[in-house]
Amino acid sequence: xxxxxxxxxxxxxxxxxxxLLALQADRDLIKGIGDDCAVFRKDNKSCILVTTDTLVAGVxxxxxxxxxxxxxxxxxxxxxSDIAAMGGKPRYAFLNLAFPGSAPAWLxxxxxxxxxxxxxxxxxxxxxxxxxxxxxxxxxxxxxGEAAEDEICYRSGAEIGDFVFVSGFLGDAxxxxxxxxxxxxxxxxxxxxxxxxxxLDPLPQVKLGRMLADSRLVHAMIDISDGLATDLAHxxxxxxxxxxxxxxxxxxxxxxxxxxxxxxxxxxxxxxKGGEDYKLLFTVSPDHEKDLQRRVAKQSGMEIYPxxxxxxxxxxxxxxxxxRQNISYQGYDHFIG
Amino acid sequence: xxxxxxxxxxxxxxxxxxxLLALQADRDLIKGIGDDCAVFRKDNKSCILVTTDTLVAGVxxxxxxxxxxxxxxxxxxxxxSDIAAMGGKPRYAFLNLAFPGSAPAWLxxxxxxxxxxxxxxxxxxxxxxxxxxxxxxxxxxxxxGEAAEDEICYRSGAEIGDFVFVSGFLGDAxxxxxxxxxxxxxxxxxxxxxxxxxxLDPLPQVKLGRMLADSRLVHAMIDISDGLATDLAHxxxxxxxxxxxxxxxxxxxxxxxxxxxxxxxxxxxxxxKGGEDYKLLFTVSPDHEKDLQRRVAKQSGMEIYPxxxxxxxxxxxxxxxxxRQNISYQGYDHFIG
Numbered sequence: 001x002x003x004x005x006x007x008x009x010x011x012x013x014x015x016x017x018x019x020l021l022a023l024q025a026d027r028d029l030i031k032g033i034g035d036d037c038a039v040f041r042k043d044n045k046s047c048i049l050v051t052t053d054t055l056v057a058g059v060x061x062x063x064x065x066x067x068x069x070x071x072x073x074x075x076x077x078x079x080x081s082d083i084a085a086m087g088g089k090p091r092y093a094f095l096n097l098a099f100p101g102s103a104p105a106w107l108x109x110x111x112x113x114x115x116x117x118x119x120x121x122x123x124x125x126x127x128x129x130x131x132x133x134x135x136x137x138x139x140x141x142x143x144x145g146e147a148a149e150d151e152i153c154y155r156s157g158a159e160i161g162d163f164v165f166v167s168g169f170l171g172d173a174x175x176x177x178x179x180x181x182x183x184x185x186x187x188x189x190x191x192x193x194x195x196x197x198x199x200l201d202p203l204p205q206v207k208l209g210r211m212l213a214d215s216r217l218v219h220a221m222i223d224i225s226d227g228l229a230t231d232l233a234h235x236x237x238x239x240x241x242x243x244x245x246x247x248x249x250x251x252x253x254x255x256x257x258x259x260x261x262x263x264x265x266x267x268x269x270x271x272x273k274g275g276e277d278y279k280l281l282f283t284v285s286p287d288h289e290k291d292l293q294r295r296v297a298k299q300s301g302m303e304i305y306p307x308x309x310x311x312x313x314x315x316x317x318x319x320x321x322x323x324r325q326n327i328s329y330q331g332y333d334h335f336i337g
Numbered sequence: 338x339x340x341x342x343x344x345x346x347x348x349x350x351x352x353x354x355x356x357l358l359a360l361q362a363d364r365d366l367i368k369g370i371g372d373d374c375a376v377f378r379k380d381n382k383s384c385i386l387v388t389t390d391t392l393v394a395g396v397x398x399x400x401x402x403x404x405x406x407x408x409x410x411x412x413x414x415x416x417x418s419d420i421a422a423m424g425g426k427p428r429y430a431f432l433n434l435a436f437p438g439s440a441p442a443w444l445x446x447x448x449x450x451x452x453x454x455x456x457x458x459x460x461x462x463x464x465x466x467x468x469x470x471x472x473x474x475x476x477x478x479x480x481x482g483e484a485a486e487d488e489i490c491y492r493s494g495a496e497i498g499d500f501v502f503v504s505g506f507l508g509d510a511x512x513x514x515x516x517x518x519x520x521x522x523x524x525x526x527x528x529x530x531x532x533x534x535x536x537l538d539p540l541p542q543v544k545l546g547r548m549l550a551d552s553r554l555v556h557a558m559i560d561i562s563d564g565l566a567t568d569l570a571h572x573x574x575x576x577x578x579x580x581x582x583x584x585x586x587x588x589x590x591x592x593x594x595x596x597x598x599x600x601x602x603x604x605x606x607x608x609x610k611g612g613e614d615y616k617l618l619f620t621v622s623p624d625h626e627k628d629l630q631r632r633v634a635k636q637s638g639m640e641i642y643p644x645x646x647x648x649x650x651x652x653x654x655x656x657x658x659x660x661r662q663n664i665s666y667q668g669y670d671h672f673i674g
Contacts, residue, residue, distance in 0.1 A: 029429070032463035040429060040463075043380045050463075052479055054433040056470045092366070092377060096391040096477050126369035126377075126387075133393045133473050140433050140466075140477035142389055 034238060035155050036085040036222060037145065047152060049145040051082035057137040065180040068106035070200045072113025078225065079143040080121050080204035081278045085223035087153045087213020088145035090121050090206060095128040096140040104137075121206050151213040153221035153282065158239035162219055162283035162310040165292075167208055167302065169253045170228055171267065172198035174274020178263055194255050202278040209280055211299055217292050221282040227275040232308075232316045233328040235283065245308030247320035272318070273330050283310050371575060372492050373422040373559060374482065384489060386482040388419035394474040402517040405443035407537045409450025415562065416480040417458050417541035418615045422560035424490045424550020425482035427458050427543060432465040433477040441474075458543050488550040490558035490619065495576035499556055499620035499647040502629075504545055504639065506590045507565055508604065509535035511611020515600055531592050539615040546617060548636055554629050558619040564612040569645075569653045570665040572620065582645030584657035609655070610667050620647050 030047060031039040037049035055061060055078070061071055076093065083090045095114060097107075118125055123143070176192070176199030179185045185196045205223075212218045220239055224231045228245070236243050250271055260267040284292050289306060296304050308319075315328045367384060368376040374386035392398060392415070398408055413430065420427045432451060434444075455462055460480070513529070513536030516522045522533045542560075549555045557576055561568045565582070573580050587608055597604040621629050626643060633641050645656075652665045 026428075026461050029461060029463060032461065033465075038429065038431070038464040048385065048481075050429070050431065050479070050481065052431045052433055052464060052466055052477070054435050054466050054468050054477060056435055056468055058471045059469050091363075092375065092387070094375070094387065094389045094479065096389055098391050098393055098473075098475060124363050124366060124369065126366060127375040127389060128370075129389055129391050129477075131391050131393055132396050133475065134395045135472035136435075136470050136475075138435055138470065138473075138475060140389070140391060142387070142431065142479040144385075144387065 030149070031154065036082040037088065039086070039152060041149070042146065045148055047147055047149050049083055049086050049088040049147055049152075050142065051079055052140065052142040053079055053082070054138060054140040062180070063106070065185060066200060068109035069113035072110040072115070073117040073201055075139055075141060076114050076117035077202050077204045077278065079141045080117070080123070080206055081202075081223040081225065083143055083145035084204050084206040084209030085153070085221055085280060086145070086147060087151055087209050087218070087221065088147035089210060090123040090143055090145045092124050092126045092144040093118055094142040095125060097128070097130045098133040098139070099137045100133050100135055121204070147213065151216065153213050153218050154238070155220055155222050155235050156238035158220035158235050158241050158283040158310045159285065160241060160310055160312055161286055163286055163289045163306045164232065164243055164245060164281070164283050164308040164310060165304045166224070166228070166251065166279055166281050166307050167205055167304050168277070168279040169251050169256065170224070170277055170279065171256050171270035171274050172253060173202060173276040173278070174199075174270035175256050175259045175265075176200065177274075177276070178265060178270070179259060182263060184262070192255065192259055194253065195259055199276065202276065204278055205280050208296070208300060208302060211296065212280065212282060215292060215295060217284050217288040219283045219285065221280060224277040224279050224281050225275060227273040227330070228277075228281065229272045229316055229327040229330040230275075231281055235281070236310075236314065236316055236328070239310070242311045242313035242315050242317065243308055244311055244317040244319050244324070247318055249305065249307045251305040251307075272327060367486070368491065373419040374425065376423070376489060378486070379483065382485055384484055384486050386420055386423050386425040386484055386489075387479065388416055389477065389479040390416055390419070391475060391477040399517070400443070402522060403537060405446035406450035409447040409452070410454040410538055412476055412478060413451050413454035413460075414539050414541045414615065416478045417454070417460070417543055418539075418560040418562065420480055420482035421541050421543040421546030422490070422558055422617060423482070423484060424488055424546050424555070424558065425484035426547060427460040427480055427482045429461050429463045429481040430455055431479040432462060434465070434467045435470040435476070436474045437470050437472055458541070484550065488553065490550050490555050491575070492557055492559050492572050493575035495557035495572050495578050495620040495647045496622065497578060497647055497649055498623055500623055500626045500643045501569065501580055501582060501618070501620050501645040501647060502641045503561070503565070503588065503616055503618050503644050504542055504641050505614070505616040506588050506593065507561070507614055507616065508593050508607035508611050509590060510539060510613040510615070511536075511607035512593050512596045512602075513537065514611075514613070515602060515607070516596060519600060521599070529592065529596055531590065532596055536613065539613065541615055542617050545633070545637060545639060548633065549617065549619060552629060552632060554621050554625040556620045556622065558617060561614040561616050561618050562612060564610040564667070565614075565618065566609045566653055566664040566667040567612070568618055572618070573651065573653060573665070576647070579648045579650035579652050579654065580645055581648055581654040581656050581661070584655055586642065586644045588642040588644070609664060
């Protein structure tokens with residue numbers, strides 16, 4: 001990372017730090033940078049998972065339309081989702097708040113929402129920090145979880161031939177954000193409620209993540225926070241594989257199609273690049289594709305969708321009847337600059 | 338915390354959250370909010386320690402005089418100091434950065450300093466987050482450490498009659514900050530180098546913390562980040578005791594006295610309320626006072642200073658020949674509003 005460069009993405013900085021760390025060795029450290037959580041050994045059988053995220057007002061959320069209670073829930077949810085993505089059980093949370101001036105009136109609701117979401121996943125708020133800032137409101141969350149060492153699902157385990165699955169509709173949250181930005185989200189009778197909720201109040205798929213890890217059929221897993229195109233590229237990069245996904249196989253809700261028409265937005269920008277879906281994206285040997293679908297349906301009543309394959313080579317390719325295009329890393333990026 | 342209140346201190350918010358958490362129970366959680374670190378069980382013998390802090394430009398540091406390399410070192414040091422305060426061994430660090438615009442040119446130096454300080458204490462940087470912010474530069478660090486369960490030093494263990502010790506000069510860092518603010522810090526030949534260094538590049542007393550924990554003679558411990566008056570009040574509140582400290586016994590450097598004269602500043606504002614000393618403050622049974630002093634001197638060559646006693650009642654009292662005054666919580670507070 002040269003001093004003369006003017007624009008760096010989050011990826012550049014992570015890569016720079018990763019290089020700095022390449023020579024590190026530690027007997028208990030199983031996974032450092034490069035996955036949803038860092039992983040280190042707890043005892044003979046189990047591991048500690050740690051994830052941390054910072055959310056900044058005006059960048060990651062907008063209080064103009066985000067009710068404080070739901071923002072609190074979401075702040076917890078996005079971190080719980082990182083634990084879900086490794087197949088872990090969340091245990092302890094830390095919340096750092098920075099805001100200008102006096103404690104804002106909505107802080108009670110925010111904290112109540114944060115706490116409520118943690119409780120739904122049996123997670124304890126055990127520490128944090130509260131500081132003044134000159135201008136920006138931000139929150140940093142650290143979440144600590146646990147998992148059996150031999151059940152943890154890394155990004156790096158995908159194998160050539162694996163089926164790529166996703167655990168729910170894509171793009172709803174991105175569409176919900178567009179609706180909020182367009183002022184079309186208000187009122188409980190809005191036809192867009194499902195989309196707006198996906199943006200304002202996403203649910204982390206912790207139970208599904210544990211079920212998938214427990215099945216031991218999943219080779220690689222990640223949660224979709226930056227969009228399918230970017231998050232599948234993370235799996236491919238870490239696994240040294242490529243992937244192709246089939247446009248017609250992507251699970252898209254009817255409501256999303258209607259919203260796309262209303263807003264005159266291209267559906268697949270939301271579906272591929274929108275981000276914040278917080279669904280799980282994972283790969284499974286083709287021998288176990290049907291078995292896993294049945295198992296998930298039976299245990300949770302949820303549907304999981306096969307959307308593509310892990311292939312040799314590099315990059316994520318979107319295939320449709322008309323064409324095949326490389327869409328790697330075209331998702332949302334916390335772009336700096 | 339009512340919505341109508343207009344000013345809240347960090348303490349108010351922590352108290353509010355603590356009340357929220359009072360009913361929580363978790364078999365592995367040994368200490369939640371209310372100490373330098375959260376503590377939870379790792380295995381039969383040892384515990385995981387977790388601390389997290391947010392630093393914001395213009396509130397916690399000023400790049401006008403803080404060289405990026407030293408700021409990186411200090412960002413790691415203030416968190417390492419929290420692990421030291423429990424008698425723990427630091428293991429893993431997470432760094433979240435938020436800044437506006439492009440990655441600033443000084444980021445390389447900042448990261449090099451952060452990394453350097455971690456390495457000095459055998460700690461690995463294993464994760465984090467990098468995000469854009471509209472205005473403010475901030476960093477949140479999470480540090481994970483380890484300690485034997487029966488060696489951990491909490492704030493809550495002080496006993497009536499204990500001697501109160503501090504592990505070095507007080508007030509140097511606060512004086513250093515004043516010198517930087519007054520433009521008197523420049524040049525390597527400045528007579529104030531010791532004070533300026535105490536502000537810009539404090540060293541966490543990790544080895545001393547481990548030695549004190551290992552001695553098993555320490556009843557309560559904290560690091561001085563908010564100033565003696567506040568941090569001793571934390572020990573008293575958690576231990577349900579009072580304390581008195583003797584003005585004449587407080588370790589004050591000659592350089593500090595000279596700087597106070599130069600800047601026409603009251604010395605004891607720096608010594609009692611300045612904060613950011615990052616020395617250890619701890620209590621010891623009077624039976625072991627001399628023993629511990631000898632042990633520390635022999636093992637580390639360092640001096641530790643008895644400055645007062647733990648007493649019945651409440652509050653921290655400063656005693657001098659002239660008077661006795663309650664100085665509880667008069668230290669630095671990340672005051673909100």
